[in-house]
Amino acid sequence: MKTDELVAMLASGATAIEANTLQRRYATALGWGAFGATLIMAIKLGVRSDLAEAILLPVFWVKLAFPATLFAAALLAATRLSRPGMPLGHVAAGIAAPIVAMWLLAVAALITAAPEELDGLIFGRTWTSCLSNIPTISVPLFVASLWAMKGLAPTRLTLAGSAAGLLAGAGGALVYALNCPEMAAPFIAIWYMLSMLIPTVLGAILGPWLLRW
DSSP states (O other): OOHHHHHHHHHHTOOOOOTTHHHHHHHHHHHHHHHHHHHHHHHHTOOOTTHHHHTTSHHHHHHHHHHHHHHHHHHHHHHHHTSTTOOOTTHHHHHHHHHHHHHHHHHHHHHHSOGGGHHHHHHTTTHHHHHHHHHHHTHHHHHHHHHHHHTSOOSOHHHHHHHHHHHHHHHHHHHHTTTOOOOOHHHIIIIIHHHHHHHHHHHHHHHHHHSOO
């Protein structure tokens, strides 16, 4: 068979791909992933008992804004990495910005704190719980994000896997924040970040195997 005949034969079986496939796939994945994460949190932990009072405090919204902005940046990275050839643009800056902002707040809090307050600002009362609960809550989002990517055409598999992991970790941290009693910026900057890095690193490791197509 001649080359031009082979190309014609393959082209004749091609079908158009719906323009909104990526959006629909991620909406489905994140919807189910968020439901699963919320269910795990509700069964395992529940929301904090003083939530009605906490939402009146600016620091509570700063704590929510940190994983929320990382979630948005990670979603942008994940959707771009789901398709071959799509440039990342300013995604790295979008991920770095909330991290830098949170660390600046943390440094300011540590500089102005009395020496006897430092341990409480850094470790709080629940740092070990944070390191285990956020990755656990993020599992449904992790699976869902990888499923969304797998059905598309990622080519930079390590980066794609890490973006899916960060997306899941940030979503898990956002859900966990409704239970977590900690408010100190150093605690959030350190332990929330480390907790979100666990699924991020796991995604980078598993991406080349799970996202291969």
